[in-house]
Amino acid sequence: MPISMFSECQRQARTAIMNDVASSDAHIRLGMFEAACDILAAAVIVYDKDDRLVFAxxxxxxxxxxxxEMLQPGTRLRDVLGAIFDSGVRYGLAPEQRGKAPNREEWISTRISAHWRELHDAVERLGRDRWVHFRKRRLPNGYNITTLVDVSEQKKQEEQWRLDLERIALTEEILETLPSPMVIKDRNLTYIAVNKAFCAIYDTAADAILGRSVWALADAESSGRIEASDRGVLETGEPFTLAEHIVRADGSDLYVITHKYRIGAPGHHAIVTIMEDMTAYAAGEQVMADAGDTLLRVPGGFVAAQNCFDPVRDAERRLLLDQIPPEDLRAAQGGRVLVVSPNPRIADILVGEFKVRSADCCAVRDMPEHDAFLTLAQARGLAVDLVVIDDNLPGHGGGESRFGVATRLVKPDGIGPDFMPALVEAHELLSNDESPLGDIVTSPALSDDWYIATDITSMPPTALGDVEVLVAEDNQINQFVFSQILESMGISHRIAENGEEAVTLWRKHQPRLVLMDISMPVMNGIDATLEIRAAEKLTGTHTPIVAVTAQALNADMQNCLDAGMDDYITKPVSPDMIEVIYRRYAAARLEKIVA
Known part of the structure; x- marks a missing residue:
């Protein structure tokens, strides 16, 4: 065999071997590519620059x-699209074209046009419940790579989310327009949802309630009672129902049947409170039922809820109850009590207080009615345990019992429309211990004589901590909350409505502790603190100042500390929180002064 022929055979053998190796390597790569497509659950189609199928x-x-046969290499793109159209699949149609029979050639031409774009990315609907994400890319060498991924589940979830959001929005709109107050609290008993009717009770916006607890909205007694019932429902899951008499912020009465329910999964429970407005039907302790003339008696009557703290009514209540011996109040629990007063407000307060104590109580207007009532009660064998008589009632005979029933006199001292002005006037003249309002009303006498002493030891005792705590707070509801908490702790205090007033009261009273709200009109808490610290440099003293903030942001906290504040707490405040701060600063300061 000639050498040249031998060389040719060698070359062909080597070529065959190389082709076999290349073919084997291509198969391996193709298999890996197919496996990758299976793992990614994606379909991949490759066309060459002549729009002929290379790979599917x-x-x-x-x-x-x-x-x-339509997925074999070499098949034209037009033929593949025609087969897709003939199979009944229609994708890429505009919304207005859906439901109509598209022209076959127009549809194919539109798809080819999209096929030749450099980039094409779209989610197309292939059937009633099937959605496919198309991604197409034209490479510089003319090859086109198309990937298809089934996104039906994702689209269903998105559609479900959209429907859920629409339902939530509709539910919120319905709840917002309900005439009855409704609130939702989380497992920490913080308000997370309120409607307009509930906000109207406090005459405030939802933002002033959300994120707070009942302690920021109601007096201490009512807050404790409301929280106890909330926790009972939260822990047991048993619904709670109570007939309540609420005083709105504008002083009007609201009679409701309050229902509380637990909702949600374990660990994520919430409390829903619905207040069924019965004001239009309330008549004393009776509620007109919907059917006929049937009367539905509310057991125990409407409890005085006082969800929105009314300082005037609270002062009236305390003034009257303080005149009734504690042993009489205890004895009246579960018994029968008769109130005698021509003043409807006095009668309403006393009847409500005795009913809260589970007593069967009613009121009459004068002594003839008193006599007639007790006579009838004795005739029917009903024992009356206590009679409370208004001292302003003519002919009451000094409170002596005419029927062998324990009788007590109470002196209303002008309870009525002029009661608040009289209290404020008295508060200006009386000391803290003598004032009917105690520390609830801020003394308006800010222009009284005051002084600055450069030597703290030269100050008279009244100037060195005669007021234990000064609260700087512009929100009226928060003012009442602070007053109730401090009063329950037996701590004397004053309330300032802005930073400028806080500085004035600090100079006058030299309190042991200042609770300083940061955001206030006229002068904010930061500037007020800076002014107090500047004045203290002259006296050599230091009053603990604790910031009260709505949000515990690091920047805000640092600003407070930089201004010279000693500590900070966040709203809503609680009795435990105030007690800890008081013991840490005010009590410690008093011990140093005494020592």
Whole structure:
């Protein structure tokens, strides 16, 4: 065999071996590519620059019901699109074209046009409940790579989310327009949802309630009672129902049947409170039922809820109850009590207080009615345990019992429309211990004589901590909360409505502790603190100042400390929180002064 022929055979053998190796390597790569497509659950189609099929993964028939021969290499793009159209699949149609029979050639031409874009990305609907994400890219060499991914579940979830959001929005709108107050609290008993009717009770916006607890809205007694019932429902899951008489912020009465329910999964429970407005039907202790003339008696009557703290009514209540011996109040629990007063407000307060103590109580207007009532009660064998008589009532005979029933006199001292002005006037003249309002009303006498002493030891005792705590707070509801908490702790205090007033009261009273709200009109808490600290440099003293903030942001906290504040707490405040701060600063300061 000639050498040249031998060389040619060698060359062909080497070529064959190389082709076999290349073919083997290509098969390996193709298998890896198919496996990758299977793992990614994606269909991949590759066309060359002449729009002829180069590769179609095994996933393609899942998207298009095409015969096997249409997915063979070399098949024209036009033929593949025609087979897709003939199979009944229509994608890429505008919304107005759906439901109509599109022209076959127009549809194919539109798809080819999209096929030749450099980039094409779209989610197309292939059927009633099937959605496919198309991604197409034209490479610089003219090759086109198309990937198809089934996103039906994602689209269903998105659709469900959209429907859920619409339902939530509709539910919120319905709840917002309900005539009855409704609130939702989380497992920490913090308000997370309120409607307009509930906000109207406090005459405030929802933002002033959300994120707070009942302690920021109601007096201490009512807050404790409301929280106890909330926790009972939260822990047991048993619904709670109570007939309540609430005083709105504008002083009007609101009679409701309060229902509380627990909702949510364990660990994520919430409390829903619905106040069924019965004001239009309330008549004393009776409520007119919907059917006929049937009367539905509310057991125990409407409890005085006082959800929105009314300082005037609270002062009236305390003035009257302080005149009734504690042993009489205890004895009246579960018994029968008769109130005699021509003043409807006095009668309403006393009847409500005795009913809260589970007593069967009613009121009459004068002594003839008193006599007639007790006579009838004795005739029917009903024992009356206590009679409370208004001292302003003519002919009461000094409170002596005419029927062998324990009788007590109470002196209303002008309870009525002029009661608040009289209290303020008395508060200006009396000391803290003598004032009917105690520390609830801030003394308006800010222009009284005051002084600055450069030597703290030269100050008279009244100037060195005669007021234990000064509260700087512009929100009226928060003022009442602070007053109730401090009063329950037996701590004397004053309330300032802005930073400028806080500085004035600090100079006058030299309190042991200042609770300083940061955001206030006229002068904010930061500037007020800076002014106090500047004045203290002259006296050599230091008054603990604790910031009260709505949000515990690091920047805000640092600003407070930089201004010279000693500590900070966040709203809503609680009795435990105030007690800890008081013991840490005010009590410690008093011990140093005494020592």
């Amino acid at each position: 993964s095994r996933q393609v028939p899942r998207y298009f019901p095409l015969p096997p």
